[in-house]
Amino acid sequence: MNTKEKCENNCLMRSFSHDIRSILTGIIGSSTIYLEKKTMLTEEEKTSIISSILDDSSQMLNMFENLLIVIKMMDGQLPLRIEMESLEEVISEAIYKITLRYPDIVVKASVPDKVLFLYMDALLMEQLLINLFECSYLYSDRTKPILINITNDENYTELRISNVETDECRNMLASEFKNNPCMELPKGILKCIRMNFCICKKIIVAHKGTISCINTDIGTDIIIKLPFGETRDEPESTNFNH
Amino acid sequence: MNLNPQILIIEDEKNIAMYIASILRGASYRSEFATSGICGLNLAASLCPDLILLDLGLPDIYGFEIIEKIKSSSDIPIIVISARTKESDKVKALDMGADDYITKPFGSGELLARIRACLRHHQKTTRSCTVYKHLNFTIDTDKRLVLLNEEPVHLTQIEYKLLCLLSENAGKVMTYSSIIEKIWGPFMDDNNQILRVNMANIRRKIEENPAQPVHVFTEIGVGYRMAENDAG
Structure with a gap:
């Protein structure tokens, strides 16, 4: 693993541990309030607290799936199961x-x-799509559907995923795909988006594809291009960090 | 006398076992739980439960060994409780005789649907159902008819056989290898490309949107699962 990759992975690990701690704090806080103030809470407040615990736990679940990928990348243990x-x-x-x-x-x-x-690698690609859907669901206009369109030319298949975020995230996303992800991450919700996209980018690069984004009138489209041909270098396996 | 089905939970995480037991109680199933493999095997032998929910990662015995021991002496259906990342474990457990699997974390609806499908399938030896119905889709094996929105669907022989096989096991996952063996015979190689092509063609014929199927679902790395039969 080269220095740049080490730096990227270390950044990701720091972000993960910070974000997991933040979400856990929310879960502990909400459940403590529920247990200690149960008699003073209205039914509506109780539902709201439990819903927030459920939302946080769901988000954390996806973070752990991503975390597993990063850990395997750091250990150089992630042979792509290309089929x-x-x-x-x-x-x-x-x-x-x-x-x-x-x-x-x-x-x-x-x-x-x-x-x-x-x-x-179907499971990695599935995780990539889940990341994009989650970002869109958590931070975009939920009244609009997330659209996936597939087209292909001679060499590549293109997946275009629309409505991935709101106006406020556009510039950050655009720079994310152009620049090195090894940098200080912004605060708040943008951090989750950036982290998910960092994982997506690594997955696509490992498949010898490309990932980019363009701003449209209604949001941002993420464009993934995957080659038709076999993407692995060696018959047995391909290390994620090639 | 309580004749509701009895379910044995073999799970070393007590919180999860309690969570499952409370879901089962809410659906009027009787339940017992064991927190170790040895205890689970003893209870399976003494209670003869109607179904077993088995966590593969037990402290004392490998889950696979439990499947092997239980299936060698009985036909009790087993649903494996598995972690998401181990697709190969799911396939191995199914190939060793487990009837289905469910991935952690799971909701109550998903768990109960799996249990229902498993129990229903297990009882099929006594009552055979020749009609599969789910939403706007029907398979009538007596009449050799497949209908979508009341209109006949034209299928190849292989596609028809595949749909019949999946509908006979509706609600349960079927591994690629078990499908290939049942449709193409035991000497077919394990390349599942031909199966996937046939499934893609079936989706184009019976699903409104092949990318968002409602009748036949894919379980990546494992196999296919047909939606539960509305006709019972």
């Missing part, structure tokens, strides 16, 4: 899983008539 996968199956399972976590999320996917098979 021919049906892209629509990966998308459909990612939508199914995010819907279990956030039942009111609305994702609309459209796939080409022709069945697309791509070389990928």
